[in-house]
Amino acid sequence: xxxxxxxxxxxxxxxxxxxxxxxxxxxxxxxxxxxxxxxxxxxxxxxxxxxxxxxxxxxxxxxxxxxxxxxxxxxxxxxxxxxxxxxxxxxxxxxxxxxxxxxxxxxxxxxxxxxxxxxxxxxxxxxxxxxxxxxxxxxxxxxxxxxxxxxxxxxxxxxxxxxxxxxxxxxxxxxxxxxxxxxxxxxxxxxxxxxxxxxxxxxxxxxxxxxxxxxxxxxxxxxxxxxxxxxxxxxxxxxxxxxxxxxxxxxxxxxxxxxxxxxxxxxxxxxxxxxxxxxxxxxxxxxxxxxxxxxxxxxxxxxxxxxxxxxxxxxxxxxxxxxxxxxxxxxxxxxxxxxxxxxxxxxxxxxxxxxxxxxxxxxxxxxxxxxxxxxxxxxxxxxxxxxxxxxxxxxxxxxxxxxxxxxxxxxxxxxxxxxxxxxxxxxxxxxxx
Numbered sequence: 001x002x003x004x005x006x007x008x009x010x011x012x013x014x015x016x017x018x019x020x021x022x023x024x025x026x027x028x029x030x031x032x033x034x035x036x037x038x039x040x041x042x043x044x045x046x047x048x049x050x051x052x053x054x055x056x057x058x059x060x061x062x063x064x065x066x067x068x069x070x071x072x073x074x075x076x077x078x079x080x081x082x083x084x085x086x087x088x089x090x091x092x093x094x095x096x097x098x099x100x101x102x103x104x105x106x107x108x109x110x111x112x113x114x115x116x117x118x119x120x121x122x123x124x125x126x127x128x129x130x131x132x133x134x135x136x137x138x139x140x141x142x143x144x145x146x147x148x149x150x151x152x153x154x155x156x157x158x159x160x161x162x163x164x165x166x167x168x169x170x171x172x173x174x175x176x177x178x179x180x181x182x183x184x185x186x187x188x189x190x191x192x193x194x195x196x197x198x199x200x201x202x203x204x205x206x207x208x209x210x211x212x213x214x215x216x217x218x219x220x221x222x223x224x225x226x227x228x229x230x231x232x233x234x235x236x237x238x239x240x241x242x243x244x245x246x247x248x249x250x251x252x253x254x255x256x257x258x259x260x261x262x263x264x265x266x267x268x269x270x271x272x273x274x275x276x277x278x279x280x281x282x283x284x285x286x287x288x289x290x291x292x293x294x295x296x297x298x299x300x301x302x303x304x305x306x307x308x309x310x311x312x313x314x315x316x317x318x319x320x321x322x323x324x325x326x327x328x329x330x331x332x333x334x335x336x337x338x339x340x341x342x343x344x345x346x347x348x349x350x351x352x353x354x355x356x357x358x359x360x361x362x363x364x365x366x367x368x369x370x371x372x373x374x375x376x377x378x379x380x381x382x383x384x385x386x387x388x389x390x391x392x393x394x395x396x397x398x399x400x401x402x403x404x405x406x407x408x409x410x411x412x413x414x415x416x417x418x419x420x421x422x423x424x425x426x427x428x429x430x431x432x433x
Contacts, residue, residue, distance in 0.1 A: 001018075001035060001036070002033050002034065002035050002054060003016035003017075003018060003023060003025075003033070003034060003036065004016060004031075004032070004033055005025065005028040005029055005030050005031065005032045005033075005034060006030060007030050007090075008029070008030060008087045008090075009024055010091050010392075010423060010425070011024075011075065011423050012075040012076045012079075012087070012422075012423035013025060013026050013028070013047075014026075014027070014028025014029055014030065014032070014034070014050070016028070016034075016036075021044065021045060021046065022044065022045040022046075023036065023038070023045070023046045023048055024045065024046070024047050024048065025048045025049065025050050026047075026048070026049045026050065026075075027049060027050035027053075027069075027078065028050045028053075029056075029057040029059060029060055029078070029079055030057065031055075031057045031058075032053055032054075032055055032056055032057050032060070033053075033054040033055040034050040034051075034052060034053050034054060035050070035051045035052040035054070036048040036049060036050050036051055037049055037051050059079055059080045059083040060078055060079065060080075061077070061078060061079065061080050062078075063077035063078050064077060064116065064154045065077060065152070065153070065154040065155075066151075066152070067138075067148055067149075067150050067152075067153075069142070070141055070142065070148050070149075071138065071139050071140075071141065071142070071148040071150060071153075072139055072140050072141055072142040072143070072144070072148070073139040073153070073155065073422070074155065074421040074422055075421070075422055075423050076421050076422060076423060077154075077421045081112075081115045081417075081420055081421075082112075084417070084420065084421070085110045085112065085415060085417050086110075088110075088415045088417065088423075088425045089107070089110060089414070089415050091392055091425050092392045092395075092413060092414070092415050092425060092427050093107075095392035095393050095395070095396040096392070096395070096396045096399060096410070096413065098396075099393055099396035099397055099400070100396035100397065100399045100400035100403070101400060101404075102396070102399055102400060102403055102410050103410075104410045104411065104412050104413040104429070105409065105410065105411050105412065106411065106412045107412065107413065107414055108274070108412050108413060108414025108428065109414060110414055110415050110416070110417065111267060111270050111271060111274060111414070111415070111416040111417060112267075112417055113264060113266040113267035113270065113417065113418075113420075114264075114266055114267075114420075115420045115421070116154050116155060116420075117154070117155065117156065117157045117158055117161075118155060118157075118263070118264045118266065118267070118420065119155045119156050119157070119263050119264065120157065120185075120186070120187035120188075120244075120261075120263055120264065120265050121185060121186055121187070121261060121262075121263040122139075122156065122184075122185040122263070123182060123183075123184055123185070124137060124138060124139065124182065124183045124184075124185060125137075125138065125139065125140060125147045125181065125182055126147070126171060126177075126180050126181055126182060126183060127146075127147040127181070128172075128177050128178040129147070132149055134168065134172045135168045135169075135171045135172040135177050136148070136149055136150070136168070137150070137164050137167045137168050137171065137183070138150030138153070138164060139153070150164055151164060151165055152164060155420070155421060156185070157187060157192075159192070160185060160187065160192065163194075163217060163219070166213070166217065167183070167194075170209060170210075170213050173209060174202070174203075174206045174209065175202070175203045175205065175206055176200050179198065179199040179200040180196055180197065180198055180199070181197055181199065182196075182197040183195065183196055183197070184197070184224070184231075184257055184258055185257075186242055186255070186256075186257035186258075186261075187265075188240075188241070188242035188243050188244060188255075189243060189244055189245060189265075190240035190241070190242075190243065191219075191220050191239045191240045191241070191242060192218075192219045192220070193219070193220045193221075193222055193239075193242060193257040194219055194220070194221055194222070195221075195222040195223070195224050195231050195257045195258060196210075196221060196222070196223055196224065196234075197224045198223055198224065198225060202223075207234075207235075210234065210235060211235045214235050214236060215236075220233065220234075220235070220236060220239040221233075221234045221235050222234055222257055224258070228258035229258075229316065231256065231257065231258050241254050242254060242255050242256065242257060243255065244261070244265045244268070246268075246269060246272055246296075246299075246300060247269075248269070248272075248273055248300075249272070249276075249299065249300040249303040249304075250303060250328070251299045251300060251303060251324075251328050251330075252324075252327065252328065253294055253295060253296065253299065253324050254294075254320070254323065254324055254327065255294055255320065256320070259294065259316075259317065259320065260293060260317070261293075261294070261296075262296065262418065263418070263419070264418050264419070267416060267417065267418050268296070268418075270416075271388070271416050271418070271426075271428070272296065272297060272300055274428060275297060275300075275362065275386050275388060275428065276297075276300050276301070276304065278386045278412070278428070278430045279301070279360055279362055279384065279386045280384075281301045281304040281305070281306035281308075281360070282304065282305060282306060283304075283305030283306065284305075284306070285306040285307070285359040285360060286306070286307050286308075286309075286357075286358045286359050287301050287306050287307070287308045287309075287358055287359060287360045287361070287362065288308070288309050288310075288311065288350050288358045288360075288361050288362070288382075289301060289308055289309070289310045289311070289361075289362045289364075290311050290341055290350060290361060290362070290363045290364070290365075290370070290373060291311070291312060291313075291341060291363065291364045291365045291366070291370070292310030292311060292312045292317075292321060292336065292364070293312060293317050293321070293364070294317055294320045294321045294324055295310060295320075295321040295324045295325060295334065295336075296364075297362050297364065297388075298310035298321060298325070298334050298336070299324060299325060299328055299330055299334060301334075301362070302325070302330040302333040302334040303328075303330060305333070306333070307333050307334075307335075308333060308334050308335070309335050309336070309337065309358075310334065310335070310336040310337075311336070311337055311338075311339050311341060311350070312336065312338060312339075313338065313339065313340045313341060313342075314338075315338045318336045318337065318338045321334075321336045322336050341365070341370065341372070341373055342368065342372055343372065344372045344375065344376060347372050347373040347375075347376035348376045348378075350373065350376070357378075357380055357381060357382065358381075358382050359382060359383065359384075360382050360383065360384045360385070360386075361382045361384075361385045361386070362385075362386045362388070363385060363386070363387045363388065364387075364388040365389070365394075366390065367390055367391040367394065368391075368394060369389070369391065369394025369395065369397060369398050370387075370394075370398055371394070371397060371398055371401065374398045374401045374402050374406065375401060375405075377402075377406050381406070383432065383433045384430070384431070384432050384433075385402070385408065385430070385431040385432075386428065386429075386430055386431075387399075387428070387429045387430075387431065388426075388427075388428050389426070389427045389428070389429070390424070390425075390426050391425075392425050392427055395427060395429060399429060399431070402431050403431075407433055408431040408432060408433055409431065409432050409433070410429060410430075410431060411430045411431065411432050412429065412430045413427060413428065413429040413430070414427065414428060415427050416428060
């Protein structure tokens with residue numbers, strides 16, 4: 001059966017309609033006529049995969065990665081990258097309207113970066129699969145816990161992609177390869193770190209093999225025996241520290257390889273620049289950076305002369321932020337504290353206004369959003385809020401509270417293509433009283 005694809009959904013699937021029933025078709029693009037095979041049927045919708053493209057879109061591209069369609073890491077390589085961003089912009093606008101009943105006064109220009117080789121952080125799975133020839137190193141297959149049989153990855157930096165096959169051979173030669181289930185990748189500006197999650201102690205021969213591999217390929221191995229905090233350098237011990245820089249603000253941010261950082265360093269620089277342009281921090285202002293992590297926004301705010309309080313629920317990240325403030329000579333203007341911002345009682349102090357309030361807020365929450373925080377804002381609260389979001393739905397929900405209940409205007413909003421070739425939508429919005 002052939003159908004016309006009308007639009008894309010939030011997962012990058014084509015949407016068609018048959019007798020009023022929505023059909024979500026993987027691999028279909030707007031304007032295309034496709035045949036499809038359904039793999040899940042419900043009363044009001046079906047999920048399907050395109051089996052033939054009869055009239056391809058002008059925006060269709062040949063996927064660069066030979067593993068596209070099997071590996072679950074990317075879902076949109078068949079769509080031209082600028083069209084991907086346009087689709088994400090529509091997702092943002094639709095979420096704001098259908099969930100928050102809001103339209104921004106202006107749309108921000110979309111933020112682009114490198115389309116390939118951009119991913120500087122990743123969690124890579126390892127499995128011993130004798131039926132497939134031994135050890136597999138890669139991402140999971142789509143909708144599966146199986147590890148894709150990968151020889152390269154186009155979204156990883158080329159030197160890291162080139163390590164996938166050598167890592168297979170290395171791990172296959174260890175004394176117990178089935179007890180090494182995961183590799184955490186962290187690429188800094190001076191060093192590339194691979195954190196090996198090991199469930200059994202390494203033998204002397206294993207350690208010798210790891211040292212040789214690190215020396216040959218110019219990387220540093222860390223070993224993680226339990227939780228993320230147990231990760232520690234293995235070889236070489238004297239490698240440079242992990243860091244990324246924000247040169248426009250004279251800031252370098254150090255991190256551990258298991259810390260949360262933005263995966264796309266180039267786009268992060270543009271993201272921070274735009275956030276600072278919207279926030280406009282000035283000397284003498286008091287600004288709160290909520291869900292601050294290691295200071296990605298706090299330190300640029302302080303570099304502009306404002307006093308900033310960074311608040312984060314993870315005490316380890318708070319300690320890292322304090323260290324970064326000292327390293328960058330900004331400790332006098334940047335303070336940090338640990339607080340759970342998903343609890344309403346902890347949010348009141350940041351929006352009360354009278355006496356101890358803040359002139360402006362920057363909010364960068366995880367996918368759950370910041371609903372308790374925005375509900376806590378008082379009459380004398382901050383006059384300007386920059387909200388950085390990784391989920392358009394929770395942004396729209398929180399935006400409705402800010403506009404309908406708290407008296408803010410949604411001045412502008414736009415998308416950031418932090419994860420090209422995926423359906424993930426990062427966005428930024430400006431609210432003002």
